Amino acid sequence: MNKKSIKGNVFSIKKFAVHDGPGIRTTIFFSGCPLNCLWCHNPESKCNLLSSDENDFISIAELIKKVEKDSIFYDESGGGVTISGGEPLVQKEFLIDLLRALTTRNIHTVLDTTGFSTTAVFKDVAKFVDLFLYDLKIMNNKKHIKYTGVSNSEIHENFEYLTTIDKKVWVRFPMIPGITNDTENIRSIGLFIKNRKNIQRISVLPYHPLAGHKYKKLNKEWEMGDLKTPEKKEIERVCSIFEEYGLKTFIGG
Ligand code: SF4
Numbered sequence: 144m145n146k147k148s149i150k151g152n153v154f155s156i157k158k159f160a161v162h163d164g165p166g167i168r169t170t171i172f173f174s175g176c177p178l179n180c181l182w183c184h185n186p187e188s189k190c191n192l193l194s195s196d197e198n199d200f201i202s203i204a205e206l207i208k209k210v211e212k213d214s215i216f217y218d219e220s221g222g223g224v225t226i227s228g229g230e231p232l233v234q235k236e237f238l239i240d241l242l243r244a245l246t247t248r249n250i251h252t253v254l255d256t257t258g259f260s261t262t263a264v265f266k267d268v269a270k271f272v273d274l275f276l277y278d279l280k281i282m283n284n285k286k287h288i289k290y291t292g293v294s295n296s297e298i299h300e301n302f303e304y305l306t307t308i309d310k311k312v313w314v315r316f317p318m319i320p321g322i323t324n325d326t327e328n329i330r331s332i333g334l335f336i337k338n339r340k341n342i343q344r345i346s347v348l349p350y351h352p353l354a355g356h357k358y359k360k361l362n363k364e365w366e367m368g369d370l371k372t373p374e375k376k377e378i379e380r381v382c383s384i385f386e387e388y389g390l391k392t393f394i395g396g
Pocket residue numbers: 176177178179180182183184185186188228229230257
């Protein structure tokens with residue numbers, strides 16, 4: 144067995160997170176993402192996946208030791224551990240091992256995902272996840288390919304699968320002015336997810352330009368230029384359209 148099958152590449156661990164699922168959580172950010180969203184706010188997630196530096200890898204035992212230190216906060220707040228990225232499904236074996244280790248210890252698990260993977264892998268992973276934070280960005284497939292670099296067909300298939308097994312989902316909608324916030328896209332998402340009992344909410348995540356400095360640091364081009372955070376009125380317009388489809392909306396995480 145090689146090193147990468149027993150250790151994972153994690154670029155950050157955030158303790159006491161309160162926007163990545165219910166209660167107080169530890170969020171573990173996995174490196175690597177097969178998407179290439181124009182607005183990506185985590186460019187550092189793509190930088191060290193191919194690293195051969197031992198220091199960039201961590202074992203399940205080391206991770207569990209870190210997260211168990213805060214068990215008391217998870218228990219008191221109804222929290223747990225969230226796995227985010229990048230796209231955690233890229234490191235599928237390590238992801239499954241970690242989820243299994245967490246569920247064995249009765250730690251609540253959340254997976255923050257794009258849903259982009261084969262259905263076989265997705266089904267294996269879903270068994271160990273209590274709640275999904277699931278991105279839906281653009282319903283039109285051509286536009287989805289244009290702005291994220293991949294097709295949305297597997298993403299939609301995997302989303303459907305979660306409804307068939309009645310798995311809890313919080314949908315996340317990145318609201319990017321001029322790219323995702325047109326009425327047609329919002330209505331298409333509303334239509335796609337309405338009347339699904341497993342969808343507990345939709346979180347509207349308004350674009351913010353804060354990632355610009357990360358790109359500078361990484362010497363990468365930031366293609367969003369001087370695009371501004373949408374105004375409150377515009378965010379409310381988007382939420383009210385989703386609400387027409389019977390969806391509970393939240394602004395932010
Ligand atoms: S899915 Fe997330 S991490 Fe991946 S490119 Fe898009 S914004 Fe960046």
